[in-house]
Amino acid sequence: MKRSSYSTYFTSISLLALVMLTSSCSQPGERVKVSDEDSGEVSQRSAGDTQIIMLPGELPLEMVWIPPGSFLMGSPDEEQDRSEFEGPQYEVTHANGFWMGKYPITQEQWQAVMGNNPSHFNGDNRSVELVFWNDIRDSGGFLDQLNEACPGYNFRLPSEAEWEYAYRAGTTTRFYWGDDPDYTEIGDYAWYLNNSLSYTHPVGQKLPNAWGLYDMAGNAWEWCEDDWHNNYEGAPSDGSAWVDSPRGGPRLLRGGSWSSYPSSCRAASRGYYGPARLFLLNGFRVVCDMD
Numbered sequence: 001m002k003r004s005s006y007s008t009y010f011t012s013i014s015l016l017a018l019v020m021l022t023s024s025c026s027q028p029g030e031r032v033k034v035s036d037e038d039s040g041e042v043s044q045r046s047a048g049d050t051q052i053i054m055l056p057g058e059l060p061l062e063m064v065w066i067p068p069g070s071f072l073m074g075s076p077d078e079e080q081d082r083s084e085f086e087g088p089q090y091e092v093t094h095a096n097g098f099w100m101g102k103y104p105i106t107q108e109q110w111q112a113v114m115g116n117n118p119s120h121f122n123g124d125n126r127s128v129e130l131v132f133w134n135d136i137r138d139s140g141g142f143l144d145q146l147n148e149a150c151p152g153y154n155f156r157l158p159s160e161a162e163w164e165y166a167y168r169a170g171t172t173t174r175f176y177w178g179d180d181p182d183y184t185e186i187g188d189y190a191w192y193l194n195n196s197l198s199y200t201h202p203v204g205q206k207l208p209n210a211w212g213l214y215d216m217a218g219n220a221w222e223w224c225e226d227d228w229h230n231n232y233e234g235a236p237s238d239g240s241a242w243v244d245s246p247r248g249g250p251r252l253l254r255g256g257s258w259s260s261y262p263s264s265c266r267a268a269s270r271g272y273y274g275p276a277r278l279f280l281l282n283g284f285r286v287v288c289d290m291d
Contacts, residue, residue, distance in 0.1 A: 045065045063288065074232055075174075080263075087231060093237065100285060100287045102204075103203040104203055104215055104222060105127070110128040113142060118131055127200055130282075133251045163222065163224050164254070167209065167267050176216065188206065192264075196218070200219055200220055206219075217266075218255065218258065218260060220255075221257045221281050222283055223252070224251065224254055226243065228249055254270065
């Protein structure tokens with residue numbers, strides 16, 4: 001695991017609708033239910049609206065609507081604990097919204113799709129960890145198996161720009177709960193070095209961000225689609241993943257983990273790791289672009 005220049009080390013249901021189907025997975029659009037819960041009708045989507053997708057074994061996967069919009073990616077030069085890897089700031093525009101997992105993929109969800117559990121810290125509702133990026137993305141990996149079991153959703157890893165946009169949820173502060181300069185609030189939102197007791201915890205136990213996403217800070221670093229770049233010079237401004245050709249370098253990680261210093265849980269904090277290397281800090285969540 002690589003260090004940032006300002007960290008000692010890098011490692012540092014409210015179910016809105018549930019319709020039983022005869023197949024193992026729900027079909028696109030069949031479980032969309034938004035704000036007007038009592039009317040029985042689906043209304044226009046708003047940030048934080050939820051869709052439930054059933055995995056094999058009728059295990060729910062909750063997805064949250066992330067609306068279209070623009071934001072400044074990265075950190076300003078004067079941000080406390082900023083790393084040189086987090087700039088220069090630049091505007092990213094997501095022309096279309098997308099759905100993102102309300103929680104990181106859990107061990108029981110991985111088990112339902114893959115038939116095994118590679119994790120070190122065992123627990124059905126804990127984030128899966130000890131997974132290669134390649135275990136997720138390669139042919140026959142988690143995403144292939146998930147898309148085969150649940151066709152029509154086009155599940156994928158988030159781009160780094162999608163991940164940060166979703167983390168921020170409209171905020172411009174160091175964390176999605178504020179700047180927290182003395183780190184007095186972080187314990188309400190994240191499992192990190194000072195409160196984790198050196199292991200992961202079940203997802204959803206800390207407070208969510210404004211769009212209803214849990215564990216975006218701490219607990220487990222989250223893989224993104226992108227290749228690692230040392231700064232944002234030349235980065236795409238449309239929110240797509242920044243991928244080299246040919247691919248050969250490390251992949252992006254975001255959010256910090258149970259072993260991270262609080263500075264690594266900031267919105268702009270970045271890390272990287274080899275796609276075929278195992279580490280018990282790394283998990284992931286999925287996104288999709290269904291209508």
